[in-house]
Amino acid sequence: MPPPADITVSPAPPAADGTEERILDAAIRVLGETPEASMQEVATASGVGRATLYRYFSTRDDLVRAIRLRALRDCREALAPDVLERGSTREALEAVIGALLPVLDRYRVLIDAPLPDRSDPEQRALVEAVERPLLDLIRRGQDGGELDPRFPAGFAFGVLGGVLRAARAAIAAGEVSPERAHPLAVRALLAGLGANGPEVPPCS
Amino acid sequence: MPPPADITVSPAPPAADGTEERILDAAIRVLGETPEASMQEVATASGVGRATLYRYFSTRDDLVRAIRLRALRDCREALAPDVLERGSTREALEAVIGALLPVLDRYRVLIDAPLPDRSDPEQRALVEAVERPLLDLIRRGQDGGELDPRFPAGFAFGVLGGVLRAARAAIAAGEVSPERAHPLAVRALLAGLGANGPEVPPCS
DNA sequence: GTCGGTTGAGACAAGAGTGTCTCGTGTTCT
DNA sequence: AGAACACGAGACACTCTTGTCTCAACCGAC
Numbered sequence: 001m002p003p004p005a006d007i008t009v010s011p012a013p014p015a016a017d018g019t020e021e022r023i024l025d026a027a028i029r030v031l032g033e034t035p036e037a038s039m040q041e042v043a044t045a046s047g048v049g050r051a052t053l054y055r056y057f058s059t060r061d062d063l064v065r066a067i068r069l070r071a072l073r074d075c076r077e078a079l080a081p082d083v084l085e086r087g088s089t090r091e092a093l094e095a096v097i098g099a100l101l102p103v104l105d106r107y108r109v110l111i112d113a114p115l116p117d118r119s120d121p122e123q124r125a126l127v128e129a130v131e132r133p134l135l136d137l138i139r140r141g142q143d144g145g146e147l148d149p150r151f152p153a154g155f156a157f158g159v160l161g162g163v164l165r166a167a168r169a170a171i172a173a174g175e176v177s178p179e180r181a182h183p184l185a186v187r188a189l190l191a192g193l194g195a196n197g198p199e200v201p202p203c204s
Numbered sequence: 205m206p207p208p209a210d211i212t213v214s215p216a217p218p219a220a221d222g223t224e225e226r227i228l229d230a231a232i233r234v235l236g237e238t239p240e241a242s243m244q245e246v247a248t249a250s251g252v253g254r255a256t257l258y259r260y261f262s263t264r265d266d267l268v269r270a271i272r273l274r275a276l277r278d279c280r281e282a283l284a285p286d287v288l289e290r291g292s293t294r295e296a297l298e299a300v301i302g303a304l305l306p307v308l309d310r311y312r313v314l315i316d317a318p319l320p321d322r323s324d325p326e327q328r329a330l331v332e333a334v335e336r337p338l339l340d341l342i343r344r345g346q347d348g349g350e351l352d353p354r355f356p357a358g359f360a361f362g363v364l365g366g367v368l369r370a371a372r373a374a375i376a377a378g379e380v381s382p383e384r385a386h387p388l389a390v391r392a393l394l395a396g397l398g399a400n401g402p403e404v405p406p407c408s
Numbered sequence: 409g410t411c412g413g414t415t416g417a418g419a420c421a422a423g424a425g426t427g428t429c430t431c432g433t434g435t436t437c438t
Numbered sequence: 439a440g441a442a443c444a445c446g447a448g449a450c451a452c453t454c455t456t457g458t459c460t461c462a463a464c465c466g467a468c
Contacts, residue, residue: 019414038455049416054457112316151388155374159392162366170359184355188363192396223444242425253446258427 032109071107072126089141094186148195163189236313275311276330293345298390367393
């Protein structure tokens with residue numbers, strides 16, 4: 001007979017109310033503005049005592065790891081099958097940009113953050129769950145003739161990220177509305193990576 | 205009567221040999237890999253004692269500011285008139301990418317670093333000296349019909365940065381050779397922002 | 409009312425980094 | 439050789455953050 005369900009093995013957050021989410025939300029906001037903010041600042045921004053903050057996240061690393069995991073999960077869920085599996089690569093990339101822009105906006109913290117810890121299996125798995133379908137989509141587009149096959153998939157992936165960042169920044173700077181930024185980002189990406197583009201000089 | 209000229213007001217670096225440059229080079233390398241590296245680590249990497257490091261840069265902020273200034277100056281010099289003032293926007297952007305890629309590679313530190321301190325007049329002036337000609341080039345290309353005028357200049361500038369980052373990353377990952385990355389980056393940028401691209405849906 | 413559980417405030421030790429300073433050494437110029 | 443100078447090593451005080459712990463107050467359930 002398994003141990004009763006109410007015996008939690010790990011320290012486990014005390015309350016089941018939304019406190020953990022509240023802390024996480026505030027932490028994302030504060031660390032997004034000031035990555036080197038102290039636990040005290042995060043606690044204050046969460047409307048919570050520092051001790052309570054440590055009750056939920058026993059370490060600073062724990063906290064940023066939780067943020068990272070949530071961000072990665074959100075990305076993974078934003079890339080649901082109905083987003084990725086459109087008829088054309090163009091439609092799929094259009095949906096991808098639309099789905100990823102809000103997530104990147106939310107997790108501004110991570111935009112300039114060091115790469116996820118590849119030695120953490122959970123993070124590693126999530127990173128792959130996010131990257132692989134996008135790389136697959138790019139390769140599919142190249143095989144299908146919609147995208148220029150001369151771009152290494154990783155390069156194209158990087159351009160996707162760059163365009164998303166640029167769109168985010170332009171929205172944040174008030175240069176474009178989010179609604180307008182989307183088609184512009186789609187246009188820049190698809191034309192930039194699309195087939196039938198200008199010739200590439202053999203080697204400059 | 206003013207104090208004699210040989211009484212230096214500021215602490216002023218002791219030696220005129222290449223020590224300061226050596227320190228700066230090492231600091232760029234170390235802080236590029238580990239932005240939170242301590243002064244001790246920087247000193248060790250420079251082959252210099254910590255005390256000597258402080259003799260040249262009296263503060264950690266002093267050091268990173270010096271790095272930033274040098275990076276900005278390098279960028280400014282990379283964007284010399286003969287680079288920017290080509291016949292076509294295409295040629296100019298091609299030259300810009302070629303000139304900026306090595307600089308971005310060198311100052312990897314700053315790629316993910318917080319924005320330069322706008323309250324520091326020297327940094328502010330340099331940032332503008334780098335950004336303005338690029339924004340002007342973009343606008344000129346839009347006016348001349350080479351670039352799609354629907355992109356706000358800041359957005360286009362962001363895409364340029366994103367493509368450069370993607371190219372840098374792809375080179376670092378060994379996905380493309382630097383020689384191959386250049387034409388690909390040019391192609392992605394010019395097709396992405398160029399006129400005669402695919403239609404932009406009015407509002408998606 | 410009372411009890412169990414959660415909370416905020418704050419004390420606390422430990423560690424790390426910063427910036428200053430001194431001292432003994434080595435080098436260079438004279 | 440002697441003077442001047444820059445150096446490395448290291449001691450030092452100081453500050454800041456982290457993570458742990460205690461305690462009194464509070465709240466809901468019974």
